[in-house]
Amino acid sequence: MDLFSVSNGSNNAHVLLVSYPAQGHVAPFMKLSHLLSACGAKVTLVTTQSKHARIVDQEQGPVSIVSVPDGLESEDDRKDVTKLSQSIIRVMPVYVEELIKKINQNEEQGDQKITCVVADSLCGWALELADKFGIKRAMFFTAAPGSLALTLHIPKLIQAGIINLDGAVRKNDNVELSPNLPTLSPAEFMWNNPGHPSLQKIMFEYVKSVNQTVELSDWVLCNWFQGLDPSADHLLPNIIPVGPLLANGKPSGNFWSEDLTCLSWLDRQPPGSVIYAAFGSTSVFSQHQFNELALGLELVGRPFLWVVRPDLSNGNSNDYPNGFTQSVANIGRMVQWAPQEKVLAHPSLACYLTHCGWNSTMEGLSMGVPFLCWPYCADQFYNKSCICEDWKVGLCLSKDENGIITRHEIKKKVEELLSSDGIRKNALNMKALAQESVSPGGSSSKSLEYFVNQIKG
Structure with a gap:
């Protein structure tokens, strides 16, 4: 039986979901869509025409995907x-x-009229439309609970003189947003980008807009579960944790075709031996850093599966170090995109070298895999702190004086991570909590049923 599947004879809820057109947003929206459908709701997912054309598994399943223009021309840079x-x-x-x-x-x-609009936290305008038509409204927050707490506390951070009106940091003090949530340092603020002040200002305005979207929402859906952060339930009176969101074999809105041949390669590796390295859809490395990563994986000497997007390094060309592909031919496998949930659940996996995106974090927690953290931007630094300092299911890589994570640092941290019985135990405990939450009668399962019942016409 599918997770979250419930017996529901009534089918008078029709949910219109509106996602921001980025891989890290479309994927959880797609997963949520299938769960709502399994609960008996009719589901229509709205995306942009440019992203709809890239969704490789769009024709499967009961979810109706509708595309609309994003206003840009085909030659425009959507990055x-x-x-x-x-x-x-x-x-x-x-x-x-x-x-x-x-x-x-x-x-x-x-x-089958639309009874509820579920909008991305960055698409508050969709909830304004729902309000105009008298339709119930829900925001879907796709990041971590601490990130939501941060957005809700922005007025207090300004009042306390910790940040300026444009988000620039004034005091380098750690901030406690909630008694049971990890503290935040200014370096972990989602918009913090001191090297690019104009970009930082733009990101800060986006984050601030989430507060307005929350105010428009009858409910706030979130991709986490009660056992992960008990205090998350107290951030807002209308918060509904429905995670961890997993595809479980259903379409997940991928923009790249998954290389399924890597699964048979994993079948040939010893149990608990493989390093899985994947950095999401937006991380970009300099050629120097790309080389150090490659040479680090080689230096470790363990089997590795490395997801290498065509644009993973600067210049949109991934040039491996001389002789690298020949040297690792017997232990390494490079693919452009992987069936991540299946990879993380594979018994050959030893650890997950990750950018700490929230979707990837939830998938790794669900599979009980230890993390080796390499955050790139936005909320990923805060997620890294949760993984390493609070849940204690991983370790973080450190940069040298030149801002580079060296091959020797990678080798050192992999060996330290895989020798830690405590981290392995904590990861397995987290897996059990995740599975319990989505089992029949589990906290997230009941929350989803509650939500569907609330939005019936």
Whole structure:
């Protein structure tokens, strides 16, 4: 039986989900869509036309995917977050409003009219539309509980003189946002980017906008579970933890085709031997750092599976060190994209070398795999602190005086991680908590059923 699957004879909830068009947002929205569908709701997921064309598993399953323009031309750079976000706000609401009208004014739809809009925390305009039509509203926050707590505390951080009105740090003091949540240092603030003040200001405005989206929400759905952070339930009176969100073999909204041949390669490796290295959809390394990573994996001397996106290094060309591919031919496997949940659940896995994105963090916790942390941006630094300092299920790599994580640091930390019985035990305990939450009668399972019952027409 699928996780979260419940017997529900009624089918009069129709959820319209609106995701920000980035891999780290579309994937959890897709997973949530399938869980809502399994609970008996009709589900329509809205994405942009450019991202819809990239979703490789879009034609499967009961979820209806609808695409709308993002306002940019085909030759425009959609990696320019500022340009993309401004265009989305200007263009997408018009098309989504027309979509809502089309569905809800169609008499043949009957009880299939939209009963709730679930919007990404970065798409608050979708909840404004829902309010306009008298439709129930929910925000889906795809990051960690501490990150949500941070956004809610921004006015207090300004008042206390810790940050300026533009998000710039004034006091380098740790901040306790909630008694049972990890403290935050200014370096872990999601928008913190002192080397690029204009980008930092833009990111700060995006983060601040989440507060407005929260105020528009009847409920706030979150990808975490009660056993992970008990105090998360007290951040907001209307918060609903429904994680960990896993695809469990269903379409997960990937923008790249998964290389399934790596699974048969894993089958040939000894149990608990393989280092899985994957850095999400946005991390980018300098060529120097890319080389050190490659040589570090070689130096460890263990089998490794490395996800190497075409644009993982600067210049969009991944040039391996001379002789590297021949040297690691018997122990290493490089792929452009991997079926991550299946990889993390494979008995050959020893540890996960990761950028600490929240989706990847939840997947790793669910599979009981120790982490080796290499955060890149935004909330990933805070996630790293949770992994290493609070849950104690991983270790963090340290940069040298030149800002480089060297091959020797990688080898040292891998050996330290895999020799720690305590970290392994903590990881397995976290796996048990995750599985319990999504089992029948578990906290997240019951929360999802509650939500679906609340949004019926």
